Amino acid sequence: MSTDQSTHATSQSVRYETVQSISKLLLGTIALLAFVGLVSVLPGVDRVIPGTPITVMAIVSFVATIAVVGLLLVLAPGLAELVRSTLDGPQQVVDDIASVVHLFVVLVAVLVAHSGMAPAITPLLEGATWVYDVVFFAIALPPLAILAARVYVSLDPMSELLADRVAGPDTNADAASNAGTASPDDSTATPTGEESEDTTRDQRAERRAVLESTAGEDGTDDADEQGNDTEDESSE
Numbered sequence: 001m002s003t004d005q006s007t008h009a010t011s012q013s014v015r016y017e018t019v020q021s022i023s024k025l026l027l028g029t030i031a032l033l034a035f036v037g038l039v040s041v042l043p044g045v046d047r048v049i050p051g052t053p054i055t056v057m058a059i060v061s062f063v064a065t066i067a068v069v070g071l072l073l074v075l076a077p078g079l080a081e082l083v084r085s086t087l088d089g090p091q092q093v094v095d096d097i098a099s100v101v102h103l104f105v106v107l108v109a110v111l112v113a114h115s116g117m118a119p120a121i122t123p124l125l126e127g128a129t130w131v132y133d134v135v136f137f138a139i140a141l142p143p144l145a146i147l148a149a150r151v152y153v154s155l156d157p158m159s160e161l162l163a164d165r166v167a168g169p170d171t172n173a174d175a176a177s178n179a180g181t182a183s184p185d186d187s188t189a190t191p192t193g194e195e196s197e198d199t200t201r202d203q204r205a206e207r208r209a210v211l212e213s214t215a216g217e218d219g220t221d222d223a224d225e226q227g228n229d230t231e232d233e234s235s236e
């Protein structure tokens with residue numbers, strides 16, 4: 001009992017620390033976005049920096065985007081760990097959901113980076129802005145492909161778990177499984193018609209043999225008695 005209580009307390013402590021870390025990251029991200037929103041309404045932030053085609057707001061957005069992306073990348077494994085420690089169910093399903101959450105946050109971080117860095121980078125590319133999109137497309141494609149593969153692989157176990165939770169376990173499948181594992185040589189199996197006839201025939205033959213052997217023993221005893229009587233008469 002003490003071991004179970006210790007394990008439960010450790011799990012609760014880890015979960016508390018994970019939730020605290022995630023909350024801190026989320027609050028930091030929200031505060032950073034609020035700060036960027038306040039900066040965007042300041043006078044003069046839309047002015048172009050001398051000698052460059054970039055505005056002051058583009059620089060602020062670039063710096064804030066790097067910070068938000070870093071927070072999201074740090075947040076991704078924490079959210080996956082929180083999912084693993086919170087959800088109850090088959091380990092495979094829980095791991096798949098945690099991986100999906102992790103990859104989804106990473107993909108969101110890539111998309112945020114593409115959107116937030118564009119005002120500071122695309123003006124420098126002039127007519128080659130498509131290179132910027134191609135680079136981020138190549139960066140976003142691997143996590144998106146892995147995310148799609150994870151979702152596809154987890155469809156069957158997740159649907160089975162959902163069906164078990166909503167409609168209960170499949171009794172027909174359990175009955176078929178039990179019938180398949182039953183021994184074919186079970187002594188309680190019901191005999192077929194031919195086996196029943198053969199058994200009846202054998203029982204009759206055994207009965208007839210017993211009767212014949214009994215009759216033969218009785219005849220031998222009678223003959224012995226008659227011989228004994230004849231010897232007694234002759235001796236008299």
